[in-house]
Amino acid sequence: xxxxxxxxxxxxxxxxxxxxxxxxxxxxxxxxxxxxxxxxxxxxxxxxxxxxxxxxxxxxxxxxxxxxxxxxxxxxxxxxxxxxxxxxxxxxxxxxxxxxxxxxxxxxxxxxxxxxxxxxxxxxxxxxxxxxxxxxxxxxxxxxxxxxxxxxxxxxxxxxxxxxxxxxxxxxxxxxxxxxxxxxxxxxxxxxxxxxxxxxxxxxxxxxxxxxxxxxxxxxxxxxxxxxxxxxxxxxxxxxxxxxxxxxxxxxxxxxxxxxxxxxxxxxxxxxxxxxxxxxxxxxxxxxxxxxxxxxxxxxxxxxxxxxxxxxxxxxxxxxxxxxxxxxxxxxxxxxxxxxxxxxxxxxxxxxxxxxxxxxxxxxxxxxxxxxxxxxxxxxxxxxxxxxxxxxxxxxxxxxxxxxxxxxxxxxxxxxxxxxxxxxxxxxxxxxxxxxxxxxxxxxxxxxxxxxxxxxxxxxxxxxxxxxxxxxxxxxxxxxxxxxxxxxxxxxxxxxxxxxxxxxxxxxxxxxxxxxxxxxxxxxxxxxxxxxxxxxxxxxxxxxxxxxxxxxxxxxxxxxxxxxxxxx
Numbered sequence: 001x002x003x004x005x006x007x008x009x010x011x012x013x014x015x016x017x018x019x020x021x022x023x024x025x026x027x028x029x030x031x032x033x034x035x036x037x038x039x040x041x042x043x044x045x046x047x048x049x050x051x052x053x054x055x056x057x058x059x060x061x062x063x064x065x066x067x068x069x070x071x072x073x074x075x076x077x078x079x080x081x082x083x084x085x086x087x088x089x090x091x092x093x094x095x096x097x098x099x100x101x102x103x104x105x106x107x108x109x110x111x112x113x114x115x116x117x118x119x120x121x122x123x124x125x126x127x128x129x130x131x132x133x134x135x136x137x138x139x140x141x142x143x144x145x146x147x148x149x150x151x152x153x154x155x156x157x158x159x160x161x162x163x164x165x166x167x168x169x170x171x172x173x174x175x176x177x178x179x180x181x182x183x184x185x186x187x188x189x190x191x192x193x194x195x196x197x198x199x200x201x202x203x204x205x206x207x208x209x210x211x212x213x214x215x216x217x218x219x220x221x222x223x224x225x226x227x228x229x230x231x232x233x234x235x236x237x238x239x240x241x242x243x244x245x246x247x248x249x250x251x252x253x254x255x256x257x258x259x260x261x262x263x264x265x266x267x268x269x270x271x272x273x274x275x276x277x278x279x280x281x282x283x284x285x286x287x288x289x290x291x292x293x294x295x296x297x298x299x300x301x302x303x304x305x306x307x308x309x310x311x312x313x314x315x316x317x318x319x320x321x322x323x324x325x326x327x328x329x330x331x332x333x334x335x336x337x338x339x340x341x342x343x344x345x346x347x348x349x350x351x352x353x354x355x356x357x358x359x360x361x362x363x364x365x366x367x368x369x370x371x372x373x374x375x376x377x378x379x380x381x382x383x384x385x386x387x388x389x390x391x392x393x394x395x396x397x398x399x400x401x402x403x404x405x406x407x408x409x410x411x412x413x414x415x416x417x418x419x420x421x422x423x424x425x426x427x428x429x430x431x432x433x434x435x436x437x438x439x440x441x442x443x444x445x446x447x448x449x450x451x452x453x454x455x456x457x458x459x460x461x462x463x464x465x466x467x468x469x470x471x472x473x474x475x476x477x478x479x480x481x482x483x484x485x486x487x488x489x490x491x492x493x494x495x496x497x498x499x500x501x502x503x504x505x506x507x508x509x510x511x512x513x514x515x516x517x518x519x520x521x522x523x524x525x526x527x528x529x530x531x532x533x534x535x536x537x538x539x540x541x542x543x544x545x546x547x548x549x550x551x552x553x554x555x556x557x558x559x560x561x562x563x564x565x566x567x568x
Contacts, residue, residue, distance in 0.1 A: 163220040164271040247373035302376035428490045439532045454479045496534035520544030
């Protein structure tokens with residue numbers, strides 16, 4: 001029972017403390033909301049409204065101002081007092097511990113106060129915008145008036161700089177003056193809203209007038225002074241160059257006529273103040289004049305280069321002709337003794353035809369009619385191509401000379417090689433004969449005769465009236481390879497026959513005791529004396545002796561190789 005009572009007391013205390021907490025919290029919120037309302041109320045916009053009233057606004061400007069003024073008065077005289085009343089009601093509910101009702105009041109105040117803040121900010125912004133727009137227009141009108149005065153002054157002082165455009169410019173200036181007058185009336189009436197559109201148009205027209213005054217003088221100066229001087233200079237230069245028989249890749253007379261036509265057209269553009277068209281035409285005229293200057297300059301420069309290098313080109317042609325003559329003489333002389341396998345003579349004749357063609361082209365220029373017009377840029381391109389072709393021809397001539405220059409040396413080297421082959425094969429024959437062998441195999445004899453015939457054939461080829469060094473070189477390589485094989489076969493016969501004799505003598509100590517050694521001895525003797533198979537005989541006797549005395553064949557073989565090395 002006591003415990004229950006304690007719980008009830010604690011609960012009551014908790015509720016009471018909670019109520020006190022909320023009462024304090026809501027009281028603080030009410031104070032904050034009152035402060036917010038007071039801040040809006042104290043933020044006076046009266047000065048802003050009074051400043052606008054002094055402008056004596058009319059028309060749309062006045063309508064807009066009245067709308068803002070009405071919204072402001074409704075906010076101050078109706079909305080904010082209602083919010084204050086709701087806050088007072090909330091305070092009464094808090095004092096009476098009607099916290100739920102107080103919370104509801106505070107929620108309504110939050111929304112109303114947020115709406116009031118937003119509306120106040122919008123009103124202030126609109127006032128600032130009207131004030132700024134008004135001030136901007138006032139500043140702009142002062143700026144435009146200064147520009148207008150400057151334009152008027154410039155037209156009066158420098159009307160000679162605008163040529164045929166002056167009449168249209170003065171007409172536009174008069175229109176600009178009328179627009180200023182109409183705009184001034186609107187601003188004087190206080191209707192700054194309606195005056196904004198004509199203000200922008202006036203600003204646009206004034207800027208366009210300024211742009212015209214800036215753009216026209218250089219355009220007119222080009223048409224009046226610069227282009228005529230350049231055209232006179234070009235025409236005089238063209239007449240002088242044609243009198244000196246220069247030719248051109250373009251129709252210069254037509255280009256000059258086109259420029260004259262464009263100049264007249266651009267005068268019309270200036271008269272009508274068609275500035276963009278005038279600037280485009282001015283650029284086109286300048287580009288065409290630059291092209292003409294470049295065209296004449298290129299022809300003049302090309303003529304100097306052609307004249308300066310004409311003698312050099314003729315010397316180069318003469319040099320190539322002499323080189324060609326010497327090359328053909330060398331090839332025809334070599335052809336009597338050698339077969340030329342790489343089309344050297346055909347290539348040389350082709351180069352000769354190219355040289356003759358170059359000489360014909362150069363002669364056509366050199367021997368031309370003196371009254372004939374010459375496009376020197378084309379002639380220069382032809383001559384540069386001739387120089388390039390002659391350099392290539394000279395390089396090819398040298399390659400042909402280099403390719404045949406070594407034929408005699410190659411022949412001498414081939415003769416020396418054949419003589420060496422003959423000495424070598426005779427050495428091999430004498431080496432076999434010194435062994436006093438019962439004979440040699442048919443296979444070795446055939447191969448020996450084959451290599452010997454190769455050497456004879458090489459010697460015969462070198463003794464022909466016209467020799468083919470390419471074929472001889474191939475045959476030399478084959479013969480050298482075959483001779484190396486023959487040398488190897490000969491060394492096998494020599495080494496095997498000597499070792500067979502030594503092993504057979506060595507085997508005598510084992511024949512009576514070992515029948516297999518005696519049998520191998522007889523087989524080796526047969527192969528040696530009847531088959532002339534010295535390698536086979538060595539194989540038969542060496543295996544038998546090695547079985548009864550291991551390592552004896554290697555010992556005898558090593559001893560033999562040392563003796564051979566000592567003899568060498």
